[in-house]
Amino acid sequence: MELIEGLQTRRSIKSFLPKQVPQETLLKLIDIACYSPSGANKNPWRFVITTNPENLTRLGEAHRACKWLATAPAAIAVAADASVSKYWLEDSCVAAYSIWLAATGLGLGAAWAAMYQSDTKEESDRRQKFVREIFSIPENLYVPMVMAVGYPDQAPAERKRLETKDIISWERYTSTST
Secondary structure (H helix, E strand, O other): OHHHHHHOOOOEEEOOOOOOHHHHHHHHHHHHOOOOHHHHHOEEEEEEEEHHHHHHHOOOOOOHHHHHHHHHOOEEEEEEEEEOOHHHHHHHHHHHHHHHHHHHHOEEEEEEEEEOOOOOHHHHHHHHHHHHHHHHHOEEEEEEEEEEEOOOOOOOOOOOOOOOOHHOOOOOOOOOOO
């Protein structure tokens, strides 16, 4: 699959076939993530991979909007050390998106479940504690998201996208709202 095609066809896959993802494939996704850019090349990320059905079931209980994690054959927790880089959140997002695009290119589906920056600090803290406990992740690491990875059960339809002309300004911002 060509890069542009992968960018255009990537979808949030939250329904998976009951087929295991080979360990070599999961390791390939992490290898690709390590090619992601990071602020000052600090690479603050760490990854925890699980294929354990008990862990996956528990991840589905992290919050009401991520029950689908329990159906994934694999998940990757993306963690980052804020003491390594002040850009840890941005770096984690780029690494996670690299995983997502690599999964798409390998014929897999992926989606992420937010474990950080929820509506309230209390909820974000609760999610952090929950996912840290599942994976024995130390408190000095943040876990912005957990990625589900597997073979797609179906291909979701393309969603309506904003038109470029409606979201771009030249030289200075101009409002397009009426």
